[in-house]
Amino acid sequence: MIALLCSRWKTARGYGNGNQPMIKQWQFPGGVVMEGHKQVTGISESTLPSELIYPLLQRSDNYAQPIVEPGSRVLKGQIIATPQSPLATPIHAASSGIVKEIEPRIIAHPSGLADNCIIIETDGLDEANPVFPCLDYKLETPEALRNKAAQAGIVGLGGAAFPTAVKLKSNKPIHTLIINGAECEPYISCDASLMQAYAQEIVQGALIMQHILQASCCIIALENRLPIAQQTIQEAARQADIQIATVPAIYPTGGEKQLIAVLTGIKIPAHSLPGDFGLVCQNVGTAYAVYQAICLGIPLTERIITVTGKGVNQAKNIRAKIGTPIKHLIEQCGGYSPDVQRLIMGGSMMGVALSSDDISVIKATNCLVAMTTSELANNQSAMPCIRCGDCASVCPAELLPQQLYWHSRSKQYEQCQDFQLFDCIECGCCDVVCPSHIPLVQSFRAAKGELVIKQKQAAQAKLAKMRYQNQQQRRVKEAQEKQAKAEKRLAAIEKMKAAAAKRKKLI
Structure with missing residues (x-):
């Protein structure tokens, strides 16, 4: 069936009005149409914070082990903690400085509790480790490229933060790679800004992952309300054998299984993985990180983050160093507005309310929403269920x-x-x-x-x-x-x- 789908995609590259691909799509069950609250801005550069904070807790119960000690100097791109399980990744310093302490700090977790973190006091030099780019990824084996992605600490940047190298290794043949740019959750626009600014790099990262998976088909999907991003991606993919699809802005189309259902009509059962059906789905930010790791030799130390909501004075999409305290990014956006009430990491639907802005940016941080009283007005007291x-x-x-x-x-x-x-x-x-x-x-x-x-x-x-x-x-x-x-x-x-x-x- 996958081969049939790929054939259908390749023979349907005509475009209708507005350059929309004339490709059959399906619907997933449920979902809601929501107001976007999106401001697709250009990408701003964050200034260097005085300290960087790296939680050792990666995801769930997967920790990294520090390999640096207080007082030691580190360089940008240097590994400061190694994974203790296959579902964790190395942690790299995002700038040069001195390891100030390894101590408990409040982390981005629903519990609001503290956990051990590596604290780096930056020195302002931003001195980096030497890099070793790959001149031609096609001359590398898939296994070698996977190892480079693993050593670069790349995870899924759509919010799940699952190790990319693990996802790029499948026991079953993969026929189709889907690059997910369907950023359907309200407020979040970091992927749209990334596609507008770095379309060529995203396409190159997609081709690298397609080579790793030995997949015959690659699809880049994005929302149908992002004409500029769609145009830039189409221009970048013109010479590549990659299909471009626009999908309806129905939440949660950006969910992995929902997007697969829309593009292929395949329903992934609850306890199955897309890989069981010959499919792999990766975020556009992940594709960009793979390009940087393979073609430039740069590990994952930065990411694009949407800072938005009526609770900040100026909404921005910011390139921030991982480990940056959130309050530093809020300052880059002109600070809080007087009626700010809540700070959420992630979107307004699936994000986590934070107890403090001293918490640092992690690899999974795609959005920070500062919400005001008016935005929370719908949070009324619960009443009995009316069935x-x-x-x-x-x-x-x-x-x-x-x-x-x-x-x-x-x-x-x-x-x-x-x-x-x-x-x-x-x-x-x-x-x-x-x-x-x-x-x-x-x-x-x-x-x-x-x-x-x-x-x-x-x-x-x-x-x-x-x-x-x-x-x-x-x-x-x-x-x-x-x-x-x-x-x-x-x-x-x-x-x-x-x-x-x-x-x-x-x-």
Whole structure:
């Protein structure tokens, strides 16, 4: 089917009115049309902060191990922490300076708690490590290019921060690479700005990843309300065998499985991966980072971040060094407006509310939204559920949020699992349409957390039981061995006595 899809893409390169590709597309279940609140600005350069902060927690429970000590000097691009699991990546210093401390700092996490971070006091020199660019990626093996991407610390820059090298290695043949520029979540415009400014580099990064995957088809998808970005990407891809698609600005079209459904008509089951169907999806920012790592030898130390919302005086898309304190970027945007109420990392739908702007930018930071009272006006008090069913009609995962809510509210977490709680992508569509203003996603996140805790406790209890049973088995075995030795010794003594008695009788 994938080969058929690629053939269909390649034979449908004609353009209709407005240079829109005349290509068949499909629809995914649910979704909502939302006001964009987007300001696609040019990319501003951030000034160098006085210190850079690098959390050692990469994603979930995956940590990096520091390989520098307080007092040591580091250079831009130098590895300062190495991954402790395949799902973590190296951390590189984004500028030269002195390692000030390795200590707990507040990190970008829903818990709002502190964790160990490497603190670098910048020296203003921005002195960099030597780089070793690849002159022709086509002469490199896919494995060598994957290793370079891994050493460059590249992760998915759409927000998930999954290691790119892991995603570029599949046990099954990959037919189609999709470059995701469908930035459908409100407020976020960093990818659109990147496509407008660095279209040629994005296309080159896409070709490199296509070479790594040995994929026969490559598609770059972006929203249909971004004419300038579409034009620049089309111009850049004119000489390359890459297809350009514009997709409707329906949230969450930018989700990996939703975008695949729109472009191919293939529905990826909840517990399957796109790679199982011969598909790999990467963000446009990731494609740009791959270009920099392979063609320029530059590791991932910077990224484009949207700083927006009515809570800042001037919305911008900023090229920021990873590790930059958020308050430094807010200053670059003219500071907060007087009625700012909330600061969110990520978009308004799936982002995390921050307790402080001392928190640093991480690889997953694609947007900072400073929201005012007027933007939060719709956050009314929750009222009883009226069972309207609107939440189910917009759920892109085809779940029953109403049932999940009742079971989570009653702490019936096993029933939540029966209703596929962990298939929820936490997109927030149900929250948007709920007439009772019930924080559904908040309930689902809490239920997931409780289930994870229970699963860990069950695993610990199972381990403890297994250890106890092993201990009992060892004790029984030791007792049996001890008894066998005693019986053997007793038999030997009896034998000796019998022999002595026999000799005595002969005498």
